[in-house]
Amino acid sequence: MDPLTATAHGQAVALGIAGAADGPLSEQLPSGAEFPAAVERLASLGVDAQAVVPLEVGGFNGLAAVAAAAQLSLPVLDADLSGRALPWLDQFSPAYSGVSMLPAVLVDAHGRTMVVGGATHAAAVPDTTAEAGSAADGRYLEEIVRAVVRATGGWVVVSFSVGTLSEVADVVVPHVLLRASRWGRVLAAAQSLSGLQPYLDAEGGRVLGDGHVSAIHRPGVDGGRTGWFTVSASGPLLRVDMQNEFLAVAIDGSMACTTPAVIGVLDARTFLPLRADQIRLAADVVVIALPPSLPRRRDAYVERTGPASFGLDFEAVLP
Amino acid sequence: MTTLAELLHPPFWRERAQVLGAGGSAAPARVTVSRVRLVIAGGREDLEGGDLLVVFGTTDQHWWWDALVRRVRDSGAAGVMVCSAHEAQAGGSAAALARRLGVAMVMLEGSQQDLLEFAAQARVHLQAPRLRDADILTALQAAQGEQRPESMRPVLDQFSALIGADVWLGVENGPLLAHTEGVVTVPQEALARFDPGAALTAKDEYLYVRQPFRVGKQRYLLGARLPADSPAEAVRQAGRVVALGSVYAARWYAELQLAGQVLGSARNAVLDQAFAGTAPASSLEQRAADLGLPLTGWHLAFFLAPADPVPGLGDVLEDALQIVRATTVLLPRDGGWAGWVQFSSAPSAARLQEVVRDLRAVYRKTARGIEISMGVGRAGEGVDHLRQALAEARDAAQLAATKAAGRRFVRADGLGATRLLLSWTESAPFLPRAMGLLEPLDDLGAEYRRTLLAYLDSSLSTAQAAKVLGTHRNTVRMRIDRIREVLGVDLASRDERLALHLALRATEHRPS
Numbered sequence: 001m002d003p004l005t006a007t008a009h010g011q012a013v014a015l016g017i018a019g020a021a022d023g024p025l026s027e028q029l030p031s032g033a034e035f036p037a038a039v040e041r042l043a044s045l046g047v048d049a050q051a052v053v054p055l056e057v058g059g060f061n062g063l064a065a066v067a068a069a070a071q072l073s074l075p076v077l078d079a080d081l082s083g084r085a086l087p088w089l090d091q092f093s094p095a096y097s098g099v100s101m102l103p104a105v106l107v108d109a110h111g112r113t114m115v116v117g118g119a120t121h122a123a124a125v126p127d128t129t130a131e132a133g134s135a136a137d138g139r140y141l142e143e144i145v146r147a148v149v150r151a152t153g154g155w156v157v158v159s160f161s162v163g164t165l166s167e168v169a170d171v172v173v174p175h176v177l178l179r180a181s182r183w184g185r186v187l188a189a190a191q192s193l194s195g196l197q198p199y200l201d202a203e204g205g206r207v208l209g210d211g212h213v214s215a216i217h218r219p220g221v222d223g224g225r226t227g228w229f230t231v232s233a234s235g236p237l238l239r240v241d242m243q244n245e246f247l248a249v250a251i252d253g254s255m256a257c258t259t260p261a262v263i264g265v266l267d268a269r270t271f272l273p274l275r276a277d278q279i280r281l282a283a284d285v286v287v288i289a290l291p292p293s294l295p296r297r298r299d300a301y302v303e304r305t306g307p308a309s310f311g312l313d314f315e316a317v318l319p
Numbered sequence: 320m321t322t323l324a325e326l327l328h329p330p331f332w333r334e335r336a337q338v339l340g341a342g343g344s345a346a347p348a349r350v351t352v353s354r355v356r357l358v359i360a361g362g363r364e365d366l367e368g369g370d371l372l373v374v375f376g377t378t379d380q381h382w383w384w385d386a387l388v389r390r391v392r393d394s395g396a397a398g399v400m401v402c403s404a405h406e407a408q409a410g411g412s413a414a415a416l417a418r419r420l421g422v423a424m425v426m427l428e429g430s431q432q433d434l435l436e437f438a439a440q441a442r443v444h445l446q447a448p449r450l451r452d453a454d455i456l457t458a459l460q461a462a463q464g465e466q467r468p469e470s471m472r473p474v475l476d477q478f479s480a481l482i483g484a485d486v487w488l489g490v491e492n493g494p495l496l497a498h499t500e501g502v503v504t505v506p507q508e509a510l511a512r513f514d515p516g517a518a519l520t521a522k523d524e525y526l527y528v529r530q531p532f533r534v535g536k537q538r539y540l541l542g543a544r545l546p547a548d549s550p551a552e553a554v555r556q557a558g559r560v561v562a563l564g565s566v567y568a569a570r571w572y573a574e575l576q577l578a579g580q581v582l583g584s585a586r587n588a589v590l591d592q593a594f595a596g597t598a599p600a601s602s603l604e605q606r607a608a609d610l611g612l613p614l615t616g617w618h619l620a621f622f623l624a625p626a627d628p629v630p631g632l633g634d635v636l637e638d639a640l641q642i643v644r645a646t647t648v649l650l651p652r653d654g655g656w657a658g659w660v661q662f663s664s665a666p667s668a669a670r671l672q673e674v675v676r677d678l679r680a681v682y683r684k685t686a687r688g689i690e691i692s693m694g695v696g697r698a699g700e701g702v703d704h705l706r707q708a709l710a711e712a713r714d715a716a717q718l719a720a721t722k723a724a725g726r727r728f729v730r731a732d733g734l735g736a737t738r739l740l741l742s743w744t745e746s747a748p749f750l751p752r753a754m755g756l757l758e759p760l761d762d763l764g765a766e767y768r769r770t771l772l773a774y775l776d777s778s779l780s781t782a783q784a785a786k787v788l789g790t791h792r793n794t795v796r797m798r799i800d801r802i803r804e805v806l807g808v809d810l811a812s813r814d815e816r817l818a819l820h821l822a823l824r825a826t827e828h829r830p831s
Contacts, residue, residue, distance in 0.1 A: 214415060215411055215412055215415060217381070217411055217412075224379045224381065226379070226381060228381055228382070228411075228412060230411075230412040230415055232415065232419075236419075237412070237415055237416050237419045239382065239385050239412045239416070241381070241382055248382065250382060250385055250386070250389075252389060252416065252419065252420060253385045253386055253388050253389025253390075253392070253416050253420065254386075254389055255382075255386070311379070312380065312382065313361075313380050313383075314382070314386075
């Protein structure tokens, strides 16, 4: 369902998993009942779910929302709340679009359900504007989810309403699902860097560089949450800063591209994308950048998802 | 220019410094450092060319190190220095980038304390030229506190020792006045007027660093002569020495001029008394001897008349007179410089010939830089003859001034009829009448006499007379009107003009 032309009654429900996406999720498999359970619980809170939207198109959550929609026999919006992958709930679009993420329903790996309710009376929330209120709710939900993830063993399903379908175009980052699947096909079929080039040109993307990973500093090693690796060949020296996502690329010390642009690190042999934790010393990689998919609230989006939101002290640079 | 290699030269640092970027251990010799800056990791200071950044602390913004290396490259800064305690941060991608961009990145084995110590020492090292300036000033102050040196030579020797190069001093577009051992001549182009700041590589393949200075109207140059391939830092240091030294030299010459004037007027007074015969001969001789003025014995008088007043000319002449292989006396007199060569006994014709040749050499040397004429009188004995000989020499110099440049040297022996006529005006019957004729002018002041003489000398041209006197035309015209009135003469009359002219000439050098 195209979010920009959606006119159906009812609401769109955001679905996704919060927590560590790689380790715990493969050790503690979902039963498959978690997403329907979450939507059912939301229904009891008065949410009339008529469509599903993924929290984030990046990683596991993009596909998880599609699977959930199939289970629930609901359409999927071609959109998400982040335009990429983001680590914190308060970076997601409802937080700066005046839409509260509360009430939210959390379901853990054991099927236990939690409701995080909204404020019972307006006066208790010190923020006076709707926007500030939604941001505060986002921060609150993020805190709760972090605590729950720690307490319940690795991951938790998060779901909440993002408002009526007729107004959802103001909240979501549109057209990211089809864009992602298109790029999935392009990368699966890519045989060479030159084969990739027409698609990059068409989207305004570019190859930032290629070579082997010559040094790597993993996030968290010295207590800092940001790590980096360098890519060098005969040409310029690339430095990629990363946390769970790739956040910035500097070419010969000059910042060339930063979040929220989509920074992809591809295996130079298979052209399949690598996650930050999959980067290995001496691996041959290609670093590409694509312009971000932008929601209507473009400036707020760049501010919430730019380098500063990851604790990096420089301005956003988009391709 | 100080290089990074110089800063790292002390073994204590050299053994502990590891160059990560910029071509390894050879790099520091190519990197010049003009400033050592302490930088806190994560800072965003604007960098300038030549900055060596000594980085303290760490930052969670790891990218900052790469950005710093890039900024160093882009700004032309000298490089980055960190301590090994922070190697985990700085030694990673930033070091790789430094290698790639050719930026000097020095890892100093040790802690931040060592960095701080290095920075302090490096700063002192960079300040060394200014500390050397302090040495110069101290030396100058010491020199000024002491007795004024007899000549500039020992002072130049001091300057020379400070920079390890020869130092010289000369009149702008004129002769060389003093120089250290190694200098024999300085090419004219080095003595020419120039725009300060630029060093000159002259035809003789030496590099000349010069500083002009003035004493009164006279312009001098203090210069250093360096080998053409001298390093830039040596040239700068020489520039500082001549700049500071010129202040001292200017003062020295000003004092010399003053001393010269005092001595000159004392000598002139004694000479006037001797010529007038008014003082007892015995006391006069003693005073003359005290002032270095030999009045007895044989002499050959000369007179040097510069076209325009040249302050400091006395030094130039004293220096030039070294050529003469006999004792000479020189004193400012009658708007020029009078002097004589002293002989203990009657000189032979050959000896006289030799001395005149020397005097001619003195003229040639001086005339290279200064427009001047020189007259030489006849040799003779005794004070009376000296008076006549000096007057002769002066007349000869005046006659010489009318000749072509470079040939303004006249010996009174060759004057013939001119000399005879001039000497007649000094005869006993003429003088009292001349003085009587001009007596009414005495009330008006000496400048009226000079004005009238200049006016007649310049064939009644007020403009020419004004130029000679250094006054305005109207002043000359006004004075001439006044003189006409007081003397009751008609300057339109040829005879009256001639009479006045002769009278003025005859009485010119006598107290009225």
